[in-house]
Amino acid sequence: MPQATPRRLPAPPDATQLLAGPALTPIALIRAMVMAFDARGMDPSAALAQAQITPAQLRNPAGRITATQMEVISGAAMRELDDEALGCFARPLPWGSYGLLARASLSSPTLGVALKRWCRHHGLLAPDATLAVEESGEVVSVALHLHRDPGPMAELCAVSLLRNIHGLASWYVDSRIALLGAQFPYAAPPHAEAYAVLFDGPTRFDAEHAAIHFDARYLSLPVRRDEAAMNQLLQRALPLTVRSYRRDRLLVQRVRQVLASRPQDAHNANDLAALLNTSPRTLHRQLRDEGASLQSLKDESRRQRATEMLLRTKRPIKQVAEAAGFQNEKSFIRAFKGWTGKSPGEWRGQ
Incomplete structure (x- = not known):
């Protein structure tokens, strides 16, 4: 050009x-x-x-x-x-x-x-x-x-x-x-x-x-x-x-989309970065530039998916944990208590 x-x-x-x-x-x-x-x-x-x-x-x-x-x-x-x-x-x-x-x-x-x-x-x-x-x-x-x-x-x-x-x-x-x-x-x-x-x-x-x-x-x-x-561009x-371009103005949205659609394939930054065709280092840096973090986006996505399933289904806690992207029930319960102050069973029954 x-x-x-x-x-x-x-x-x-x-x-x-x-x-x-x-x-x-x-x-x-x-x-x-x-x-x-x-x-x-x-x-x-x-x-x-x-x-x-x-x-x-x-x-x-x-x-x-x-x-x-x-x-x-x-x-x-x-x-x-x-x-x-x-x-x-x-x-x-x-x-x-x-x-x-x-x-x-x-x-x-x-x-x-x-x-x-x-x-x-x-x-x-x-x-x-x-x-x-x-x-x-x-x-x-x-x-x-x-x-x-x-x-x-x-x-x-x-x-x-x-x-x-x-x-x-x-x-x-x-x-x-x-x-x-x-x-x-x-x-x-x-x-x-x-x-x-x-x-x-x-x-x-x-x-x-x-x-x-x-x-x-x-x-x-x-x-x-x-x-x-x-004019400046056309000089070279x-x-x-x-x-x-280091910034991807849709990165936060794209991360949310992957976490929502493929939670079981995005357990960590390496997996997620591979799905987004980037490197873990670049992923963390670009999210930080946009005022977000991978952990906060993962928590947001997992909490939304888990609470919806607890409210709308009668699936066992273990299945809810897997569907929300947790590798085991114990880590899910610990995270859920951090979000709500209650266990998934207590929150479902309230």
């Missing part, structure tokens, strides 16, 4: 910056960019050299590069090809196209409106691909439907487009949008394990079309950015990923 007419390009990172951090991005994505150069009879060596990607790395099927190298090679290739789609579509998207799309959606009141506008406008620029926001109950998908076979560019096309819109959506609402999963219409590549880094949640291959999935409640979040923020938009 670079600017249409940037006044000055940022200085390229030095070798230390380029190679800093883990090398996790598959080299297969870079080989697809090289194909775009080849298709136009252009030499990619300058762009590769700028990102310090060697011929040996390019030939290695198991090769990986750092996030900074990916940023540099992508930016250089987009400028040299004058195509921000990097050869993925029949019609090139000139430098500034994605900036235009992002700016056109900035005035949207909510994320849902912004994403629908972005997808609709993208179709005007690249008619051989349709992006759509598809809602199904509590889950929303941003789906990519291709009207022509991109051939060997299929992976670069799907990965770059979906990461682009995912990152932009997170930026619009200033929130890390946690994915529930992603799917792709091709067989699992040899580097399939890298998709756990590229996209949160489980990844499914050999699907009908490409898509990312997330909680539909994100759509109602307001767009929090303004024109000044957009390529690093835009959800990894930049």
Whole structure:
């Protein structure tokens, strides 16, 4: 999403910056960019050299590069090809196209409106691909439907487009949008394990079309950015990923939902974090940032579930304890006394 007419390009990172951090991005994505150069009879060596990607790395099927190298090679290739789609579509998207799309959606009141506008406008620029926001109950998908076979560019096309819109959506609402999963219409590549880094949640291959999935409640979040923020973003938009956002503005709601729907699978922070596709440390930190704690949310959920069952059913205390997410009856009774001052049996009979 670079600017249409940037006044000055940022200085390229030095070798230390380029190679800093883990090398996790598959080299297969870079080989697809090289194909775009080849298709136009252009030499990619300058762009590769700028990102310090060697011929040996390019030939290695198991090769990986750092996030900074990916940023540099992508930016250089987009400028040299004058195509921000990097050869993925029949019609090139000139430098500034994605900036235009992002700016056109900035005035949207909510994320849902912004994403629908972005997808609709993208179709005007690249008619051989349709992006759509598809809602199904509590889950929303941003789906990519291709009207022509991109051939060997299929992976670069799907990965770059979906990461682009995912990152932009997170930026619009200033929130890390946690994915529930992603799917792709091709067989699992040899580097399939890298998709756990590229996209949160489980990844499914050999699907009908490409898509990312997330909680539909994100759509109602307001767009929090303004024109000044957009101008700043467009100076260096390529690093835009959800990894930049530590806050998830729906995290408390998502934790409550999991605790209510799957209490027996969320006994501790490790289990809950796995269900939410995050780490226990991140889970605790983000809840603390929102003025909550995991223990308080667990107590709230367990107390509500237990009291409802004690009032509305005649199930034994042991079964109530299990249904509320306790591992044994003794710990349930102890916790219930802490909440109410009475044992579950005393409270039920009052």
